[in-house]
Amino acid sequence: MRARDKTQKSAVREENERAILKAAEEVFAERGFRGATTGVIADRAGIPKANLHYYFPTKEALYRRVVEHIFNVWLDAANTFDESDDPVEALTSYISAKMDISRAHPMGSKVWANEILHKAPVIQDYLETTLRDWTASRAAVIDRWIAEGKIAPVNAQYLLYMIWATTQHYADFNHQVDTLNGGLPLNEAQFEEAKRTVTGIILAGIGAIPPTAVGPDASAQPACADA
Amino acid sequence: MRARDKTQKSAVREENERAILKAAEEVFAERGFRGATTGVIADRAGIPKANLHYYFPTKEALYRRVVEHIFNVWLDAANTFDESDDPVEALTSYISAKMDISRAHPMGSKVWANEILHKAPVIQDYLETTLRDWTASRAAVIDRWIAEGKIAPVNAQYLLYMIWATTQHYADFNHQVDTLNGGLPLNEAQFEEAKRTVTGIILAGIGAIPPTAVGPDASAQPACADA
DNA sequence: GCTCATTTTGACCATTTGGTCAGGTTTTTG
């Protein structure tokens, strides 16, 4: 090819980068940045190590691309928060989206966790810009719900942390969860129950729904706790 | 010394092992198992690397000791769960203890998180014995509270995960929490509010207390959510 | 089929790192 549009990637490049990034996400998640070796990543992508370095000059550049991709997936899920202005609907869909990502995309969550654990050497700027802005604006939404009497007064920031921690636990700590489940991954029904439990406790915890009203099939007595 | 009691450690050995283990916990937390080097650990402990290897023959043996120590700290906190048979008291003291550990002992939590993230190569046996037993017995307690009508029916296992995830978040993700707090660690008042928020949402979420009744100073209207 | 950019790869290198070892010093004990 003589003069390709510089923004256009050749098919082979596209395909190789995809394979490398997929392998890299797995290996970085399993072994951390230091524990991951370009040799192993290349093997898993089915190419020689020297070829990997042709596409990604350094291990750090590759890692950066992986983390950026994960951050974008995370941002997509974050948008479900805005699907409704009703706290029950908004939080239900947000929690559901985050739980689904934990199940379908656990490697990404693990890479993120690893990065934060090691003081975010690569993504500190994201934390200070995009994440900080997102968090502040959603905290404002929650504060408005409180002002409108839709939910009980709780600290919005710490509520968000609670949602993040709980949903991501099913990705980051899935090995522990699996072990405590007899060594098997949660099946579909178990995972749905976990999702209902998390959603129910959060929503009841902020007074958006009565306790025990977990899930749409909640027909039990409305149960005001101090009755 | 000719014939020291084999279970008795000399003072110098005691002191050196202590310094090494302290340094090791920090370095393993900051850099993970692979990222940590015996050289850096020795430096931070103030001894030559060869001396470290005199006390701990291999890096893995040292790591194992660190993880065992952390597990014991964790078990101590776990006992606060049994201080009372009242769900509000028991869960309040348990959550409080776990939050305090996250604040005072974050390195340990991070080492644990790292280990689980990497599929627990060293502590799999603990997960399958001590942790599994502890979890099952406390789940039974929670189920009894449900049967006695003290709390709403929730899945005990997933409730426990929620408590672990939320409390440990303040240790494992403290860098993210700090960044979203303007780059500064949570001060005493903020941390206490986080603790109250977590406790309040959990307890209200399972119908043990009414929403908004967060903390002992809750004198606001009792507010039954569905009123 | 010629040209030239792109892609591929085995061989290689410098650095890092876990761990060893021989010989030394200090402490305990009889």
Added chain:
DNA sequence: CAAAAACCTGACCAAATGGTCAAAATGAGC
């Protein structure tokens, strides 16, 4: 005090690993 045990450490080594490079293969456009 003498011997034995415990402790200390600089120098060293083999393996692993991130990255380079030169030479070869490939393929698009003329």
